[in-house]
Amino acid sequence: MRRFFLIVLDGCGCGELPDVLEYGVGDLGSNTLANTAKAVGGVHLPTLERLGLGNLTEIRGVKANPDAPSHWGRLAEKSKGKDTVTGHWEMMGVITDPAFPIYPNGFPDDLIAAYEATIGTKTIGHYPASGTEILKQLGEEHLHTGYPIVYTSADSVFQVAAHETYFGLERLYEICEIARATLPLCRVIARPFVGESAETFRRTENRKDWPLPPPHLTTLDRLSEAGKTTHFIGKTCELFPEAPGQHRELTTNNPAHCAALTNAAQHSDADFIFANLEDFDMLYGHRNDPIGFARLLEEFDAWLGTDFLPHLRPGDLVGITADHGNDPTTPSTDHSREYIPLLLFGPSITTPQNLGDVSGFDWWSNTLLRYLVDGEMP
Template identity: 50%
Template sequence: MKKIERVTLIVLDSAGVGFLPDAAEYGDLGANTFAHIGYATGGLNVPNMEKLGLGNITDIEGVKKLEVTEGAYGKAKEVSKGKDTTTGHWEMAGIITDVPFPTYPNGFPEDIIKEFEEKTGTKTIGNVVASGTAIIKELGDEHVKTGALIVYTSADSVFQIAAHEDIVPIDKLYEYCKIARKMLNVGRVIARPFTGESGNYTRTPRRHDFSLVPTSKTILNKLKEAGKDVVAVGKISDIFAGDGITESKGVNKNNLDGIEKTIKALKEDTKGLIFTNLVDFDMAYGHRRDPIGYKNALEEFDNKLPEIYENMKENEILIVTADHGCDPIFKGTDHTREYIPLLVYGKNINPVNLKIRGKFSDIADTIEELILGVEKEGSFAKDIIK
């Protein structure tokens, strides 16, 4: 098998391709993020992902099924319990989560809020399940007036703290988040800073996720221990609490910024893994039920694929995938329990049908075999390399 020196793994955050067999347990029977965006918008125009085989994975209006593709294609099933960012990314890196992270659909218990207020010396307001943009619109004035921190959650396992940067300096907000991180077993504690004036508050790019440290060794650790580079783009470093990362390019201002950082990383002489998360699909369009915005973002990414290809060497491959679904025309605003796409490109790739992979962790197994030469049960390395 031809040696591969670098893999670029790009996660289109929430771009699922159809509900999983156990979706009914999560209330997600019928969800299909990619397909429903095509249906709701009159069709997707993503010719580069189409050439890789996207239309062969699920029926998407505007995306053709092809007998001959330029890449390998398939989809993967999640076996971890949950449908959140941490669970999905950890599984594709090799960790199966058997017990889901706790969620708080009715807000956090009084004793948690009381402890947090005592440890920070600061009052809180909110403590509800809410959209981040909606809650700062609703409670921003009260926060500015009183200095009380806006605490809220979502359908995910998250403890989110919103604060105006003029009221709570960003370092202080991060300090409060670190206090909450030590207290809680949620998947992520998230700093949600904002600026502006009454009626015109806007969130800033200084969001920071404080995640749990991975519970066991991941493909990131294995690569780093072998002396390979693990370059994180976007919130990847946050998701893994920096564990196994050799370099972080920082949080993305938006998807395009993340794509440009990925291209810049490709130009560098590294060997190992470039791991990118493009969160706008989920944060800006999925949760906000905006299929038009989601469509435009997918087409923007697709337009940049040729430039990504141009900066790839002979001995490297690209894997495009997702971490869960967030169907913008399905009921509610929550993530959806879906298969994730697998699109693989490289100058020496066999354009094969990878079919349905049994675990997201087949991605980790494949990377380990490709770069470290360790044969793994779930790997599809031998299928894709000529």
């Protein structure tokens, strides 16, 4: 039996792309893995070092290993953009061009007015902001007025924050579904929070995403048509429409994602297991916290070596990659336009292979189709 695991370390880019300046000077010099390790004086990643992560870029504390039992390289994005949906779509064979609309100066008044008329209430905010900072700025006004907070980021995203108790989680989901039905942005995200003041507000794990559906069939559809099954873990559940032969496990944090992956390695008979570990990006990249980012890398490495690799079956292949960068050491708190890791390994891969810099995140799409559908080794 053949299985293919693709594990997306959200935001873990490995070097600026040649077109980085098309996305602003804020991304210049970005290298999430290398700069994070440098900022903390080095990271201890013995499992990933053995598998060849240090071959991708200079990572302090992680040696290059030209004899790694893996295929390695870096993938350059073909699509226009540097967001979660664009990255995951390209991994599954969908190239985005032109980029989704963004609003670096905030949402225009006519867009907001039309949205408010549809949901029947005023909103506050309307500008780009960090999700935690905007709660400090507007959370108390939200409690006083009952108006939901609307904000965006450097990505094509319409985010709506509201208090779980005083506004109501179902009402928040309802007005987000209205936004999804009426707005052209790539993603609509519900950002529920709790707390009583600017000092105590905190976001909860009841966030929910409404991405646009892909414009055409994806690799996931092709797998379904071939009678193959897919097991989604984490954020990947929310990025693609449902198709026959799919199981969705909507875990919401890295420990839960990793536990689900361990269980899948032990028990799942799905052909393709597709997981996203978003805490790197959500908790540390967007908050410019290299210490937390580095600690999470070390926790992932320990889990990988102890609780995942020992359960692989002879026919398993495992890919480790990312969807974009999110360098916590640069002034920007947004995603960065970077190469992503290409690290492929499994019991049947024993010969080292340096693939260099490869055009297209859809290398993953082509590789897993050849392995699962055509029966070819990579």
